[in-house]
Amino acid sequence: MPEVILELNNASIFQRESLVLSDINIQIEKGEFVYLIGKTGTGKSSFMKTLYGDLPLKEGRGKIVGMDLNSLKEKNIPHLRRKLGVVFQDFKLLNDRNVEQNLIFVLRATGWKDKDKMKNKVVEVLDKVDMKTKNFKFPYQLSGGEQQRIAIARALLNDPELILADEPTGNLDPQTSVEVMEVLQEINRNGNTILMATHDYALLLKYPSKTLKCDGQKVFEVIQKKAG
Numbered sequence: 001m002p003e004v005i006l007e008l009n010n011a012s013i014f015q016r017e018s019l020v021l022s023d024i025n026i027q028i029e030k031g032e033f034v035y036l037i038g039k040t041g042t043g044k045s046s047f048m049k050t051l052y053g054d055l056p057l058k059e060g061r062g063k064i065v066g067m068d069l070n071s072l073k074e075k076n077i078p079h080l081r082r083k084l085g086v087v088f089q090d091f092k093l094l095n096d097r098n099v100e101q102n103l104i105f106v107l108r109a110t111g112w113k114d115k116d117k118m119k120n121k122v123v124e125v126l127d128k129v130d131m132k133t134k135n136f137k138f139p140y141q142l143s144g145g146e147q148q149r150i151a152i153a154r155a156l157l158n159d160p161e162l163i164l165a166d167e168p169t170g171n172l173d174p175q176t177s178v179e180v181m182e183v184l185q186e187i188n189r190n191g192n193t194i195l196m197a198t199h200d201y202a203l204l205l206k207y208p209s210k211t212l213k214c215d216g217q218k219v220f221e222v223i224q225k226k227a228g
């Protein structure tokens with residue numbers, strides 16, 4: 001039996017009192033790479049926010065990385081976030097410290113203490129995104145694509161069971177988007193489960209994979225037609 005990493009049953013997503021998506025029934029299994037697509041304003045970010053505990057799941061049932069979204073309390077959110085790796089469109093790196101310090105900051109905040117172990121972990125994740133030589137650079141000394149790779153490395157620090165990437169290529173030009181996508185594909189090939197929200201259809205065509213679509217307040221799986 002494949003391991004289910006995310007499951008929503010009859011779930012509805014709200015922004016305050018307004019309904020964004022209703023009656024969602026989806027499953028994501030370990031090792032999958034899943035896209036979440038949809039026009040702007042259809043609810044991709046709201047969907048992602050519900051998954052990482054930024055919005056409460058008020059209706060329906062949800063289970064993610066073994067945690068129940070329905071009974072999620074404020075105090076459990078850090079625990080949930082440690083089991084997830086979240087990547088944002090705007091990278092969200094700390095500009096007042098270099099790459100290594102950005103990563104160590106997250107390790108410390110998530111309970112790491114041993115200096116050697118932290119250093120080793122930083123090297124390990126930077127290697128995964130091919131940025132091992134950039135550990136002393138400050139974010140503003142890096143290109144957008146490089147910054148996003150660091151953000152992906154940061155998401156990998158606590159060996160997440162699921163990576164949630166919300167428009168990770170949204171601020172990047174097409175060539176750089178492909179480079180970042182290659183990194184995500186490689187991470188997925190190494191066993192990481194990834195849910196990626198995007199409106200970049202060129203990437204979907206180049207890297208076809210299971211696709212969920214937000215449209216008309218619903219989320220449904222779309223079957224990509226094979227070319228030819």
Ligand SMILES: Nc1ncnc2c1ncn2[C@@H]1O[C@H](COP(=O)(O)OP(=O)(O)OP(=O)(O)O)[C@@H](O)[C@H]1O
Nearest residue numbers: 015016020038039040041042043044045046047199
């Ligand atoms: N903080 C908020 N408070 C109230 N309503 C919001 C908030 N954020 C988003 N919304 C509304 O929720 C709906 C879904 O927005 P959301 O940002 O989830 O869509 P999206 O598909 O991610 O769009 P985009 O691709 O532009 O990021 C929109 O109607 C939006 O106006």
